[in-house]
Amino acid sequence: MLKAVFFIRHFNDLDHFTPVVHRMAVEADLSCDLCFFTPYYYNGDYRVKFLTSLPNVRLVDVRDFLPKPAPSAMGLIGGKEARAILDHCLEGAKKAVVALDWIMSLSDQVGGAYQAIVQEAHRRGLAAVCLPHGDSPQYNKLLYKDHYTYKQADIYGASAIFDHVATPNELCAARYRHHLPGHRLHVLGSPRYNDEWLSLLPGILPPLDKPLPEARLKIVFFLCHPEFVVFWEEVGRTLRLLAAIPGAHVLVAGHPRKVSYLDDFFAQLEREPELQSRFTFETNDRPSSLLIQWADLVLDMGTSINFETVLNRKPLIVMEYLHGMCSTIAHYMPEIAAHCRDHLLDACMAVLADDPPLPDPGNLARFKQDVVTCGDGDVLARYRDLLMRLLRDGCAAPPPEVEPVSHERAAGIDFPNDFYRDSFPGFVRMADMARRHGCRDILELGAGVTTLLFAELARDSGARVTSCDMSFDALKRYLPSPGHEELVRRHVRLIQGASVTAAQVRAVYEEPLKELADVPVAEFAPWLASQRRGTPRPWLKEPLERRGGGSYWSMHDIFLRGGAVEFHPDLLHIYAERGYQHMLNTLEDLETQGQAGSLALLDDSEGFDMIFFDSGELVSLVEWNILWRRIRPGGLAAFHDVFFPKSVKNFLICSSLLASPMWRLVFVEENTPQGLMIFAKGEGRTTCGKDAA
Known part of the structure; x- marks a missing residue:
C-alpha cells in the first residue's frame, strides 16, 4: 500500500491541500491520511466532508497521540508523539510521503512540532514536502507593520528543514530561493485557484445556512490580517462612505470586533442604528466563495480571495489606498485598483449603472499565466506527480534499524555526553557503508569511537586505516577493554601531532575564500541555508546578530562579503579552543618541535577510498583543502558536525559538495545537532533523502 500523510493546522491549509488530496485520492493508487492538530475542523467543514466522502481518505486526530487531553496538539508534539503518529498512519504502508505546510520559524510551537515530524519522517527514509498555504496576494516584500528592512522580511529560512518546497508561483518561490537549492524548490501553479478546482468548487459548496440581505447594491468587503x-x-x-450609497448593503468579512482597530467605527454604529442596519459582519462561518456569489461588487484589501473573484469574472476593486502594500492584483490589473475614495465611489456607481469595472482581458491573461497556472498543462497533475515521485523514486527505502546493533556495540564505551552517544548509530552506519563500498584505504582525521569501528573493519576486510590526531589520550575512553586497545594497535596506523600548520590555517581563514574544491562560492552560496540548524548558544547570539545586522540574520549575512566567504574574527575567536590567536601560537610552537603539519607524513601518491573529517573546529576546512583531490573516483568523503551554528567545522564543505556535479550525497544523519553527511565522488550527482548506498 502507498500512503500520503498530510498534516493540516488551519483553514488556509484546507483551502490549498483539498484540491491536491482530491487529485491524489482520485487518480493515484494510494491512501491519504489527513492529520488535524485542532478539533474544530471536524465541525461540519464542507472541505473535510468532501474529502472524507472519498473511500481512501481517512481523518486522524493528532490529539489522540498526546499523553493527556488538550484542545489543540500544537506545541505538544515532540519526537515520541511524532513517532506514534507516523506508526499509526504508516501501518501496512510499503512506501509513503509526508506533506506539511509553510512555516516561518523553528522556535515557535508550529516549528517545534514540524521539526519533530520531519525528523521522524527522515528516520524512516521518507521525504517531507512542504505544500502551499498561500498565493502571495501582495506583490511587495515588506508586508508586516514591524518590518522596516528586507532582512526583517526574510522569515522563510525555516523551510530548509523540508526535503522539497512546492510553491504556486514565482512570487512565493522568490522567498525561498536563497534558502534552498533549485532542485528542492518547485513552482507548480496554484492548487486553490486553477481552472479545474474552480470549476469543481461550486459542486461541493454547502448551501447558505440562512439567507443574506437583499439590496440594490450588495458589497462584500474582505479585510486583511x-x-x-x-x-x-x-x-x-x-x-x-459605502453606507451612504443609496440602496447599498455591506457585508464585512473577517469580523473586526475581535480586535480593537475599528473601535471608533463601532462606537459610531452604536450611536446610529440606521447606519448599523447597512452592515452585516461575517464571522467566517460561511465559505468566502458563497459571499462572492452573493455580492454585486467585491472589495479587497490584499487577500488571496480576490484571485477567485477576478478569475470568476466577478466585479472587484482592490483597495490600495487603505494599506501600505502593493497587491498582486493591482500590479497586474491597475484598472481595478482604487487609490482614493473617488475611485471607489465611481466603481460603485458603475455597478449600479450595469457597467461594472472589469479587468483588461490581456492583463487578466498575464496574471493567470504568471500567478495561477505558471505554464501550460494541468496544475494539480504537477502536485500529484511531485508527490508520487517523492513517494516512489525520490526517497530511499527505509534504512535498517541500527539501534539494536549500536547498543550492543556501545556496551562499555565511556561516552563523554549524550551528544557523542546519540551520534554512535550514524557512525555505525558510516563504517558499514565503508564495508559495503569495499573501501581499502581509509583516513580518519580526529580519533574517537570511529577509530574502534574502523579497526573492526580493518580486521574483517584487510582495509588499511590511518588515524591522525593531536593526541590519542582521549581515544582510550572509547576502548572498553585491553582487547579493543590491541585491536586498534594492530589494525590502525596512528599519526600523532597537529595535522596542519599555522600558515595553512591563515591561508584559509584570513583571506577571502572564492572557491572550495573547485566549486565557486556563487554556486554553493544557495546551499548554505540548508546547513543551518537550531538556534545559537547564548554566547554566540550577540556576535552573530552583530555580524548579521540583527536577530533576523541569514547565512549569507554571516559568511558572504563581495561574492566571497569571509570569517569574522569574532567567530574565529569563539570557535577556536581558547581563541584563534592562541591556536595559531600553539601551532607555531608545535611546528618548531616538528609536531605540526602531520598530513605531510602521508605519501604524496597515496589515495584514499574514504576520508572521515572530524577534527578541530577550524582545522577540518584546512584539511579538506589539502586532501580532497586524494579521494579516489567512487570514494567517500564523510563529515561529522555539519550544521551551523552548532559547529563551523564542515558546514561550508558540505554546502559546496551539495552544489558540485562531481559529488553525490549518499547518506545524511540529521537527528542529532551535529549531523553526519557522506558524499561519493563521481561524475554525476543525484541527491536522495537518506542512505542510498
Missing part, C-alpha cells in the same frame, strides 16, 4: 500595514482609521471612513 491586522499584522499587515493597514490604515484602519481610513477603513472606518470608507465603510461610512
